[in-house]
Amino acid sequence: MISLSSHGDVTRLEMSSRRSRLIGYSVNAYLVRGVLVDTGFPSIGAEFARFVAERRPRGVLLTHVHEDHAGNVALASRLGLPVGAAPATLDELRRVGPIGFYRRYTWGSMPPVDIGGSEPFADESLSLIATPGHSPDHHAVWDAETRTIFGGDLFLGVRVRVARADEDPRALVASLRAAAALQPARLFDAHRGPVRDPATTLTAKADWLEETIAAVERLAAEGLDDTAVRRAVLGREEMAGYFSLGDYSRTNFVRAVRRRSV
Numbered sequence: 001m002i003s004l005s006s007h008g009d010v011t012r013l014e015m016s017s018r019r020s021r022l023i024g025y026s027v028n029a030y031l032v033r034g035v036l037v038d039t040g041f042p043s044i045g046a047e048f049a050r051f052v053a054e055r056r057p058r059g060v061l062l063t064h065v066h067e068d069h070a071g072n073v074a075l076a077s078r079l080g081l082p083v084g085a086a087p088a089t090l091d092e093l094r095r096v097g098p099i100g101f102y103r104r105y106t107w108g109s110m111p112p113v114d115i116g117g118s119e120p121f122a123d124e125s126l127s128l129i130a131t132p133g134h135s136p137d138h139h140a141v142w143d144a145e146t147r148t149i150f151g152g153d154l155f156l157g158v159r160v161r162v163a164r165a166d167e168d169p170r171a172l173v174a175s176l177r178a179a180a181a182l183q184p185a186r187l188f189d190a191h192r193g194p195v196r197d198p199a200t201t202l203t204a205k206a207d208w209l210e211e212t213i214a215a216v217e218r219l220a221a222e223g224l225d226d227t228a229v230r231r232a233v234l235g236r237e238e239m240a241g242y243f244s245l246g247d248y249s250r251t252n253f254v255r256a257v258r259r260r261s262v
Contacts, residue, residue, distance in 0.1 A: 001022050001077045002040075002047045007194055009146065010186075011034070013051065014193070015040040020106050023243070027068045027107075028190050030150055034058040035123050036081070037141050037150045038190065041073035042108035048072045049092075053077050059084060059121035061128065063152030064138040065092035065101060066154040067110045069190065073075060084121035088137035116191040133172025135164075140179060149198065154179060155189045158205045161234045162241065163253040169213055170257075174208035216257040230254045 003014045009032060016026035020041075029038040036057040040048055061072050070085075070093060077083055085093070095114045095138035103109075128139040134153040141150040154175060161170065180202040189199035195201055212233060219229045230237070234250040241249030 002044065002051055007186075007188075010148070010188060011055075011097065011187070012193060013040070015044050015047070017041075019043070023106060025106055026191070028188070028193055030188050031055065031057060031186045032143065032148070032150070033123065033125050034124055034210075036060045036076075036191050037126075037188075038069040038152065039065055041068045041071040041106075042110050043071075045072055045075050049075060049079060052076065052081065057081060059123065061121070061123070061126060061141050062089055063140065063150070063190070064135045065089050065096065066097065066153070068107045068136065070113075071107060071110045071153060073115070075112065077113070082121035083115050084123075084128075086130070086137060086139045089139070090115060090120065092137050100244060100247050101249070102240075118199065129179070131172075131175035133168050133175045135166060136168070138175070142182065142184075144224055147183065148188070149179060149182065149184040150188045151179065151187070151195075152190050152210075155187065155195060155205060156191055158201065159208055160205075161250050161253060162238065162248050163250075163256050164248050165252055165256075167252075167256050169209055169253065173206045173209045173213070176202045176209070180206070191246075212253075213257050216254055220254075220258050226251055226254045226258070 005012045008049050011031040013029040014026050026152050029036060029040050037227040039060060057084040060076050074084055096110055096112045120122055127142045129142050131140045131154050140154055142151060180199045187195040189195050215233045216229055219232055230251050237250050
């Protein structure tokens with residue numbers, strides 16, 4: 001299912017499936033200046049194709065390689081849409097491998113994709129800004145004229161206590177502060193939708209992350225193991241941690257901090 005809503009010059013595509021709704025997840029793509037930011041997930045491919053046929057975007061810009069954002073990139077290419085992304089994302093698309101059950105269940109699997117062709121799609125009004133942390137290849141899309149940032153998974157929420165295996169909380173802090181320094185007037189998040197007071201909110205997340213990283217480091221230096229640190233700093237594991245068999249969990253947040261402390 002794709003639900004459309006208008007936010008001035010931006011059209012929000014909120015995408016969900018029966019399975020994703022069952023566990024409380026949806027993801028947003030955005031149409032701005034005739035360009036589609038992200039493509040949604042594989043399980044919604046038929047609806048995505050109908051949207052493309054009706055609205056005929058000029059092209060696609062991807063924030064990162066994860067299947068809930070780039071899951072229909074092969075379909076978009078087959079439908080004639082030029083695709084743009086950072087070189088790291090294009091490289092990752094060619095090397096997409098198997099994913100865990102919880103991701104397959106929620107979003108569906110995407111195959112490796114080689115966009116090919118000449119230069120990747122680009123638009124002079126929209127810039128890709130490196131914002132690593134959530135993933136190494138993560139980029140936000142910046143509209144300088146309207147001071148609008150399409151953040152992908154840069155934000156997600158101020159106090160996000162779970163992490164994936166390849167996340168880097170310290171890099172995320174730097175990315176959040178860089179995005180806040182742009183003084184955006186609008187922030188469109190891939191899972192939260194429009195976010196109020198973007199600069200203040202991005203800074204609040206960066207501040208909370210720094211404090212939490214410091215708490216994890218302090219307890220780790222005292223000799224506590226990952227589980228004990230998680231309990232003390234982040235609390236009990238939440239359902240996502242169990243459903244993902246630990247791949248998207250509070251314990252992984254602790255491990256991500258400790259891994260980059262050595």
